[in-house]
Amino acid sequence: MLKAWVHGMIKKTDVVIVGAGPAGIGVALALEKLPGIKYVILESHQVGESFRRWPTQTRLITPSFHSNPFGLADLNAVSESSSPAIFAGAEHLSGQQYANYLAFIAHQHGLPVVSACRVHQVTPINHEGFVLDSERGSLQARFLVWATGEYQFPELSPFPGAQWCTHYAQVQNWQRFEAPDYTVIGGYESGVDAAVNLIKLGRSVRLLTRKCTWDPLGPYDPSLSLSPYSRERMYAAVDTGRLDILFGADIVQVETRKAGGYRIHAADGRYWDDAQVPILGTGFRKGGGAQQIAELWQWTVSGHIALTENDESTLVPGLFLAGPQVRHDDRIYCFIYKFRQRFSVIAQNIGQRLGLDTGALQTGSGAWGPFGNEDCCEGCQC
Ligand SMILES: Cc1cc2nc3c(=O)[nH]c(=O)nc-3n(C[C@H](O)[C@H](O)[C@H](O)COP(=O)(O)OP(=O)(O)OC[C@H]3O[C@@H](n4cnc5c(N)ncnc54)[C@H](O)[C@@H]3O)c2cc1C
Structure with a gap:
C-alpha cells in the first residue's frame, strides 16, 4: 500500500499521521492493533528528526529504566515491550540515541513511514475527511493525526531585538x-x-x-x-x-x-x-507545529488548543492532536510518559468510527499498565 501511494497509484487511506517523532510513532503502534486499518505516516525529514537536531550535549531529562517487567513501563518508551534504557544502555539518552531508538521501533514493527515528505497543506472536505498536499503529491484520508511537535518551531521573536x-x-x-x-x-x-x-x-x-x-x-x-x-x-x-x-x-x-x-x-x-x-532559552511557538494548520483548531485565550475529550479538534471533526501540546484542564501532557497515555484514546476513537475491532487496545494492567492509566494524573500526590 505504501509503495503504491509513493508511486502515485493509491490516493486514499483511512488515516494519515503527520510527523514521525515519539507521538506519531506511538499513535501508529496503537493503530497497528486495529485489524484491517490502512494508514501512513508522513514525515518531512526522517524518524526522530527533532531529536537528531538537539545540541550534542543535550540528554533526555526523564530517566530511562527497564522497569517494564514489573508493570512500570520505561518512562521514555513508546511501545509496551521496548525500553530506551536497554536499547541505548543509558539512563539519560542523547537526542541521537533516542532518534535511533524510534527508528529501530519503526523498523521492527514495519511501520509505513514515508520520509522526506513534508505536508504543506491540509484541506478538510465535508464529511469525507481531508486532502493533504505533500512533497510527494496529494493524499485523501478519512482521519488525520497531527503529531508535528514543537522543537522545529522555536519562538524566535519573544521581544524586539x-x-x-x-x-x-x-x-x-x-x-x-x-x-x-x-x-x-x-x-x-x-x-x-x-x-x-x-x-x-x-x-x-x-x-x-x-x-x-x-x-x-x-x-x-x-x-x-x-x-x-x-x-x-x-x-x-x-x-x-x-x-x-x-x-x-x-x-x-x-x-x-x-x-x-x-x-x-x-x-x-x-x-x-x-x-x-x-x-x-525562551521556548517554542504556542502550539508548535500545530500552527501549520492554525485555522483548523480552536485556540484558547491563553494560546492553547481546545480539544474534545478524545483529543479531536473542536472545529474540524476527524482531526486529532498527538504530542506535547495536548492539554485537558490542568493536565499538561508535555512529556513522553504523559502524552503516550493518549495514543490508545485516539486509536480507539478512530477504530470505532471505522467500525473496526478495537478489542486489542484494551490492555488491562499488564506490563503496560501505567500507559492508559490516566486516572493517576488527577490530583496525583506521588
Ligand atoms: C531540550 C529538550 C529536552 C527534552 N527532554 C525531554 C525528556 O527528557 N523527556 C520527555 O518526555 N520529553 C522531553 N522533551 C520534550 C520532547 O522532546 C517532546 O515532547 C517530544 O519530542 C514531542 O514529540 P513529538 O513526536 O510530538 O514531536 P517531534 O519529536 O518534534 O516530532 C515531530 C515530527 O514531525 C515532523 N514534521 C513537522 N512538521 C511536518 C510537516 N508539515 N509534514 C511532515 N512532517 C512534519 C518533524 O520533522 C518531526 O520529526 C525535551 C524537549 C527539549 C527541547
Whole structure:
C-alpha cells in the first residue's frame, strides 16, 4: 500500500499521521492493533528528526529504566515491550540515541513511514475527511493525526531585538561557543540546560530568569517546574562559582551597541551588556507545529488548543492532536510518559468510527499498565 501511494497509484487511506517523532510513532503502534486499518505516516525529514537536531550535549531529562517487567513501563518508551534504557544502555539518552531508538521501533514493527515528505497543506472536505498536499503529491484520508511537535518551531521573536540572539534550537554543539562568558535568557529547562552545558565546558554564564522554577515547595509537575535532573545539574553548576543567576529579569529588548556587543534590557529598567550573542532559552511557538494548520483548531485565550475529550479538534471533526501540546484542564501532557497515555484514546476513537475491532487496545494492567492509566494524573500526590 505504501509503495503504491509513493508511486502515485493509491490516493486514499483511512488515516494519515503527520510527523514521525515519539507521538506519531506511538499513535501508529496503537493503530497497528486495529485489524484491517490502512494508514501512513508522513514525515518531512526522517524518524526522530527533532531529536537528531538537539545540541550534542543535550540528554533526555526523564530517566530511562527497564522497569517494564514489573508493570512500570520505561518512562521514555513508546511501545509496551521496548525500553530506551536497554536499547541505548543509558539512563539519560542523547537526542541521537533516542532518534535511533524510534527508528529501530519503526523498523521492527514495519511501520509505513514515508520520509522526506513534508505536508504543506491540509484541506478538510465535508464529511469525507481531508486532502493533504505533500512533497510527494496529494493524499485523501478519512482521519488525520497531527503529531508535528514543537522543537522545529522555536519562538524566535519573544521581544524586539531577539533576531540578534541565538535560540537554543539553533545550537548544534556548545563546544562552538568558545568565548569565556555568555548570557542565557530563560530559566526553565532549555535555558538551564544551555547554562549547565556551557559551565561544563569551562565558560562563565549569567542566567537571566523571570522567576525561580526550582522552588523546593513546588509545584512538583515537571511541566511547571524544573526537573530533578536539571536541578541537580544546576546546583553543581552554581558550585563552580561561574553561574550567576539573576531573578525578576523580564527581558523586553536586546539591542546592538555602537561600541560592539549587545545590551539586554529588562522591564524593570535594569540592563546588562555582553560582547557575545545572547542565548535564548525562551521556548517554542504556542502550539508548535500545530500552527501549520492554525485555522483548523480552536485556540484558547491563553494560546492553547481546545480539544474534545478524545483529543479531536473542536472545529474540524476527524482531526486529532498527538504530542506535547495536548492539554485537558490542568493536565499538561508535555512529556513522553504523559502524552503516550493518549495514543490508545485516539486509536480507539478512530477504530470505532471505522467500525473496526478495537478489542486489542484494551490492555488491562499488564506490563503496560501505567500507559492508559490516566486516572493517576488527577490530583496525583506521588
Ligand atoms: C531540550 C529538550 C529536552 C527534552 N527532554 C525531554 C525528556 O527528557 N523527556 C520527555 O518526555 N520529553 C522531553 N522533551 C520534550 C520532547 O522532546 C517532546 O515532547 C517530544 O519530542 C514531542 O514529540 P513529538 O513526536 O510530538 O514531536 P517531534 O519529536 O518534534 O516530532 C515531530 C515530527 O514531525 C515532523 N514534521 C513537522 N512538521 C511536518 C510537516 N508539515 N509534514 C511532515 N512532517 C512534519 C518533524 O520533522 C518531526 O520529526 C525535551 C524537549 C527539549 C527541547
